Amino acid sequence: MSLLVVGSVAFDAVETPFGKVDRMLGGAATYFAVAASFFTHVNLVGIVGDDFTEKDASIFHGRRVDTLGLERAAGKTFFWAGRYNENMNERTTLATELNVFADFKPRLPEAYQSSGHIFLANIHPTLQSSVLHQVKRRPKIVALDTMNYWIERTPKELRETLRHTDILMINDAETRQLSSEHNLMRAARHIFKLGPKALVIKRGEYGAMLVHQNRAFSVPAFPLEEVHVPAFPLEEVHDPTGAGDTFAGGFMGYLASVRSKSDVELRRAMVYGSVMGSFTVEKFGLDRLRTLKRSEIHVRARHFAKMTQFSL
Ligand code: AMP
Numbered sequence: 001m002s003l004l005v006v007g008s009v010a011f012d013a014v015e016t017p018f019g020k021v022d023r024m025l026g027g028a029a030t031y032f033a034v035a036a037s038f039f040t041h042v043n044l045v046g047i048v049g050d051d052f053t054e055k056d057a058s059i060f061h062g063r064r065v066d067t068l069g070l071e072r073a074a075g076k077t078f079f080w081a082g083r084y085n086e087n088m089n090e091r092t093t094l095a096t097e098l099n100v101f102a103d104f105k106p107r108l109p110e111a112y113q114s115s116g117h118i119f120l121a122n123i124h125p126t127l128q129s130s131v132l133h134q135v136k137r138r139p140k141i142v143a144l145d146t147m148n149y150w151i152e153r154t155p156k157e158l159r160e161t162l163r164h165t166d167i168l169m170i171n172d173a174e175t176r177q178l179s180s181e182h183n184l185m186r187a188a189r190h191i192f193k194l195g196p197k198a199l200v201i202k203r204g205e206y207g208a209m210l211v212h213q214n215r216a217f218s219v220p221a222f223p224l225e226e227v228h229v230p231a232f233p234l235e236e237v238h239d240p241t242g243a244g245d246t247f248a249g250g251f252m253g254y255l256a257s258v259r260s261k262s263d264v265e266l267r268r269a270m271v272y273g274s275v276m277g278s279f280t281v282e283k284f285g286l287d288r289l290r291t292l293k294r295s296e297i298h299v300r301a302r303h304f305a306k307m308t309q310f311s312l
Pocket of ligand 1: 011122240242243
C-alpha cells in the first residue's frame with residue numbers, strides 16, 4: 001500500500017555542540033520519505049526552488065520515493081536555521097525563510113489520489129485539509145503532525161483537520177497545549193474527542209508514547225548498548241534535527257507495509273519509528289540515513305525487543 005507525504009523540503013543550517021553546517025538538505029517531508037522508503041513506496045508532495053539541484057534530488061534516487069509531486073517554482077527553497085543547546089534537548093530557531101514555501105498549494109498528481117496512507121507533515125492546517133479533499137477514497141490511515149504555532153494561531157482550522165485524522169503525532173508540550181491538560185493520559189482522552197483514534201507523543205531523548213484504545217505503550221529513544229561510545233547515550237547524538245519526522249517515517253512506513261492496523265502492529269510501528277529516529281541523530285542531517293541498510297534496521301529492532309523485555 002502506498003504512502004503519501006506532504007510537507008517541507010528544505011535547506012537547513014544547524015549548529016550543535018558537535019559542529020556546524022551552513023547548508024544541508026532537510027525538511028520534514030525529506031526525512032519522512034527517506035525513512036519510510038525502507039518499508040514501502042512513498043509519494044512525495046512538496047515544493048522546491050530553482051536552487052534545488054539534481055544532486056540535492058539524488059537523495060530520493062534508487063529509493064522507493066516518487067517525486068512527481070515535488071513541484072519546482074521560481075525562487076529559493078525553504079530555509080531553516082537552528083541551534084541546539086549544550087545537552088541538545090533545547091533548540092532555538094535562528095531563521096525561517098519560507099521562500100517558495102510561502103505560496104505552496106499542495107497538488108496531488110492523479111496517481112497519488114488513491115493513497116491508502118497519508119502523512120500530513122507540519123504545515124498550515126488548511127493546506128493539510130486541502131490534501132484530504134483531493135483524495136478519492138477514504139484512506140486507511142491519516143496521520144498528522146502540527147506545532148504550537150498552528151495550535152495558537154489557527155485553532156479552528158486545526159480542529160477541522162483533526163476531525164479527519166486517525167493518528168496525531170506531536171510532542172508532549174504540544175499535547176498539553178492542544179488539550180489544556182497536563183496529564184498525558186487525560187490529554188489523550190481530550191484529543192480523542194477531537195477526532196484522532198491514536199496519539200503518538202514524541203518525547204525526544206525520552207523516546208515516544210502511544211496512546212490507543214485507552215492503553216499506553218512507551219518505547220525508548222535508542223538502545224544504549226548499541227551506542228559505540230560507552231557510558232552516556234547522548235555522546236552519540238550529533239544532530240537531533242529531523243528525528244521526529246524520521247520517527248514518523250519509520251512508524252507510517254511500517255504501518256503501510258502491513259495489512260492489519262491492530263494495537264500489536266501499532267506497537268511494532270512505534271519500535272520502527274524509534275529505530276529510524278535513533279539512526280538519524282547519529283550524524284548531521286540526512287547523512288546517516290544515506291548509508292543506512294535494511295539489515296541494520298532489523299538488527300536494531302531486535303535489539304529494542306530484547307531491551308524492553310521483562311518477566312514477572
Ligand atoms: P524536526 O527536527 O523533526 O522537528 O524537523 C526539522 C525539519 O523541519 C527541518 O529539516 C526543517 O527544515 C523543517 N522545518 C522547520 N521549521 C518548519 C516549518 N515552520 N514548517 C515546515 N517545516 C519546518
